[in-house]
Amino acid sequence: MAFTMGFVIMSVEMLGGRILAPYFGGSIHIWGSIITVFMLALAIGYALGGLYSRSGPDIRKYGVLFIAAALLLWIIIFFSEALGDFVFLKIEDERAGSLLYCILIFFLPTTVMGFASPYAVSLITTSKETSGMSAGFLYFLSTIGSALGTLITSFYLVEFFETNTIIKFCSGILLVLGFAAILQHRKHS
16 A cells, blocks of 8 residues: 555656646756645645554555545546636636645645555554664555656556546546555454
């Protein structure tokens, strides 16, 4: 699940360039906006996910995080065009406009996706002695997923599919994993 969340986060981030291009172009300012919003949203998600994990972590709650992230990705599908038009017409400065647009469409789903990593660490940590090894392995898997999400999306998926189709696919994968985690919890309850 950590691998897949890493894949999805970077896939959506890479698609950010395509989403913003019609309104603001593809300059370094635009990529600065995308990366900044993703990094801040993930940082907040990591902090909140750590707090969330303190209240009796279980696989069911982890699955709920995946479902929430999947549903929030639909903000991009349903609202990116209308919000892009609105921001583009209201804010002339491409730096301010692209930053606001990124906040509006990417901040909430990315924040929730950020919950997953610290929550997963709390699920797999069995003792203080193995916590570092558990966290390291989890972040290894997540980062490999992120690298593959970046490459596969930017080299292949964008060649064959529209942006919204890729986001729907990512959302679908998160939904399936979320429901699988909930079913796994029920099986062991």
